[in-house]
Amino acid sequence: MFVNFECKLCDYEQxxxxxxxxxxxxxxxxxxWYTLRFLDKPPSKQxxxxxxxxDKERWSWALGCxxxxxQKKIKQHPNAExxxxxxxxxxxxxxxxxxxxxxxxxxxxxxxx
Numbered sequence: 001m002f003v004n005f006e007c008k009l010c011d012y013e014q015x016x017x018x019x020x021x022x023x024x025x026x027x028x029x030x031x032x033w034y035t036l037r038f039l040d041k042p043p044s045k046q047x048x049x050x051x052x053x054x055d056k057e058r059w060s061w062a063l064g065c066x067x068x069x070x071q072k073k074i075k076q077h078p079n080a081e082x083x084x085x086x087x088x089x090x091x092x093x094x095x096x097x098x099x100x101x102x103x104x105x106x107x108x109x110x111x112x113x
Contacts, residue, residue: 004037059083059091063103066090077106 005014007026016022025032065073081093094100
């Protein structure tokens with residue numbers, strides 16, 4: 001049996017030959033936010049691809065704003081796409097994790113695990 005360790009915070013991956021070798025926290029960042037995938041055989045090269053930075057579109061409430069703040073946010077986040085949110089306000093479109101991290105840095109925000 002093989003175990004694939006995947007850290008959700010820093011996207012670190014490790015393939016272990018059994019469950020006893022799998023770490024209980026990420027060796028890179030120390031996070032305890034991870035998933036273990038149990039496999040009968042080692043994955044082929046095509047299967048073993050890190051998709052943490054793949055495109056996964058979402059609409060962000062955290063990076064969103066009220067209607068009266070929209071012009072300031074447009075200047076702060078150039079080329080961002082906005083939509084009117086259900087219930088009022090605006091949400092920012094985020095294409096993938098890389099863009100999310102860049103937009104958070106523009107807004108002086110930090111990501112916590």
